[in-house]
Structures are given as C-alpha cells and as structure tokens.
Amino acid sequence: MAPVKSPPDRRSVHLPSGIRAQQRAAKATSKPATKSASTTPSVSLRQVGKTYPDGSQALIDVSLELRKGDFLFITGPSGAGKSTLLKLLYGQEKFDSGSLTVGGFNLANLRGNQLALLRRRIGIIFQDYKLIPRRTVAENVAFVLWAQGYNRKEISRRLPPTLKMVGLQHKADCFPSQLSGGEQQRVSIARAVVGMPPLLLADEPTGNLDADNSRQVIRILKKLNSIGITVIVTTHDEHLVRTSNFPVVQLRDGRLYQVRS
Ligand SMILES: Nc1ncnc2c1ncn2[C@@H]1O[C@H](COP(=O)(O)OP(=O)(O)OP(=O)(O)O)[C@@H](O)[C@H]1O
Ligand SMILES: [Mg+2]
Numbered sequence: 452m453a454p455v456k457s458p459p460d461r462r463s464v465h466l467p468s469g470i471r472a473q474q475r476a477a478k479a480t481s482k483p484a485t486k487s488a489s490t491t492p493s494v495s496l497r498q499v500g501k502t503y504p505d506g507s508q509a510l511i512d513v514s515l516e517l518r519k520g521d522f523l524f525i526t527g528p529s530g531a532g533k534s535t536l537l538k539l540l541y542g543q544e545k546f547d548s549g550s551l552t553v554g555g556f557n558l559a560n561l562r563g564n565q566l567a568l569l570r571r572r573i574g575i576i577f578q579d580y581k582l583i584p585r586r587t588v589a590e591n592v593a594f595v596l597w598a599q600g601y602n603r604k605e606i607s608r609r610l611p612p613t614l615k616m617v618g619l620q621h622k623a624d625c626f627p628s629q630l631s632g633g634e635q636q637r638v639s640i641a642r643a644v645v646g647m648p649p650l651l652l653a654d655e656p657t658g659n660l661d662a663d664n665s666r667q668v669i670r671i672l673k674k675l676n677s678i679g680i681t682v683i684v685t686t687h688d689e690h691l692v693r694t695s696n697f698p699v700v701q702l703r704d705g706r707l708y709q710v711r712s
C-alpha cells in the first residue's frame with residue numbers, strides 16, 4: 452500500500468541520535484539502487500482467519516499488505532477485530548487460516564527464540580499505557596533495553612534523547628501516578644521506540660486522551676513514520692483519521708474494507 456503522506460507538521464519533534472541514524476539509513480534506502488528493499492512487504496496478511504476458542508469469529512479472510520515506511524489507520528466499531536489483528540502481528544494470538552508474515556518472519560508456528568526476535572523488532576503502544584507503577588519514567592523506558600541485554604552505559608546513552616523526543620526529559624524521575632494521561636502515553640511511546648523497532652503498533656493510543664494530547668501523540672507517531680518506521684494505528688477517532696491523509700482501512704464484524712488508499 453503506497454503511503455499518502457500528510458503535510459509536514461510545523462512543530463518539530465526532537466529525534467534521538469539512534470533514530471537519526473535510522474533516518475539517514477531510511478534516506479539512503481530511498482535511492483533507486485536499494486529501491487527493491489522498500490518494496491518488500493513489511494507486513495503481509497493473506498486471507499487470515501481467527502476464531503477464539505469460545506467460537507467468537509474475530510477476523511474473516513483478512514488480506515492486507517504494508518511496505519516499509521507505510522502508515523496505516525485501522526478503524527472500526529468495538530468488537531470489530533482491531534486489537535485481534537494487532538495481536539496476530541506480534542504473536543500474542545494465533546491465527547487459524549491464511550498466511551501472515553511480519554518483517555520476514557512467518558507467523559505460522561513461530562515460537563521460542565524466533566518469537567522473541569520478532570517482538571524485539573516491534574514496538575507496541577496500548578490505550579491504557581501499561582506502565583510499571585512502582586518504576587520511574589526512566590526505569591519504565593530503560594527496562595526494555597535492559598531486557599534486550601544492553602549494558603548500563605548504552606542505556607544511559609539512549610534514554611535522554613528518547614525522553615526528549617516525547618518531551619519528558621524533565622519527568623524522568625517521576626512515577627506514572629505523578630503524570631497526566633497524555634504524559635503517560637508519551638512514556639509508553641518512548642518505551643516502544645527506545646529499541647529502534649522497524650514496526651510500531653499502536654492500539655487505540657489516543658483512546659483515553661483529550662483532543663490536544665491526541666494530536667500530540669499522532670504528531671510523534673507521524674514523526675517516527677517520517678524516519679522510516681512502519682506504523683499501524685487502530686482508532687475510534689474519526690476526527691483524527693479525517694484530519695490526516697494517511698491510508699485507512701476499516702474492520703467490520705471481522706472483515707477488512709479499504710476506506711482510503
Ligand atoms: N480472548 C478472547 N476470547 C474470546 N473472544 C475474544 C477474545 N478477545 C477478543 N474476543 C472477541 O473477538 C472479537 C474482536 O475483539 P477485538 O478485541 O479484536 O475488537 P476491537 O475491534 O479491538 O474492539 P474495541 O474497539 O472494543 O477494542 C470480539 O467479538 C471479542 O469479543
Ligand atoms: Mg481493541
């Protein structure tokens with residue numbers, strides 16, 4: 452799916468050096484010699500079906516293809532299958548039919564080390580943030596790097612620019628309970644991208660936020676997309692979708708429909 456880019460945001464978002472390196476790499480790969488790399492699907496679903504053990508048919512014959520650097524909104528009513536689709540992409544749920552690949556990983560029967568490797572390449576943002584309450588902002592973000600085996604020095608190098616990117620460097624030592632909802636969501640974005648994943652999945656990231664905070668979150672996601680990160684966002688917020696010109700698909704009763712390409 453060819454991404455249709457929004458007009459550039461006027462307010463700038465600071466990018467950490469690691470992300471800037473990725474940006475340089477993304478620019479480099481836009482040259483013709485490496486064009487084939489950007490035509491490799493980043494996410495590919497072919498006639499995917501998912502029925503939960505209790506018989507709920509969450510996804511029916513879903514086909515979807517995204518290329519590196521695409522940005523896609525997935526809309527649809529409650530219960531339509533949006534979260535289920537994202538869960539299939541990071542291997543949280545298994546599908547029953549069709550085929551699914553993400554970043555070259557075939558999701559059929561993916562487990563153990565391979566599943567862990569795939570998950571390192573995906574950043575995930577949830578509506579309810581899922582921060583660790585007894586850990587500070589810095590610790591919540593650092594935890595991802597620590598779990599991936601980074602040493603203390605590398606963690607201290609990566610943290611400040613990532614917190615700066617989401618405008619929270621001054622809140623590094625606060626606990627989640629001391630933050631507003633918008634700030635907590637920005638911590639969860641920092642946590643999702645600090646490991647530089649090529650794919651970012653956001654499940655209703657603005658679901659608990661007011662209009663201003665929603666716009667801020669979407670602006671950060673667009674900025675991350677502009678440096679080559681593939682971004683998929685599920686949302687109920689028709690206004691957010693209308694005010695951007697990224698591609699949109701809709702899920703209704705488990706079936707996927709193209710809204711805007
Ligand atoms: N763990 C589960 N066990 C059984 N059924 C489930 C499970 N998770 C989701 N479902 C069912 O699958 C369907 C799709 O659910 P899903 O959570 O993907 O919808 P959604 O579009 O994300 O909804 P919402 O907008 O409310 O978050 C629903 O009918 C739901 O009841
Ligand atoms: Mg959901």
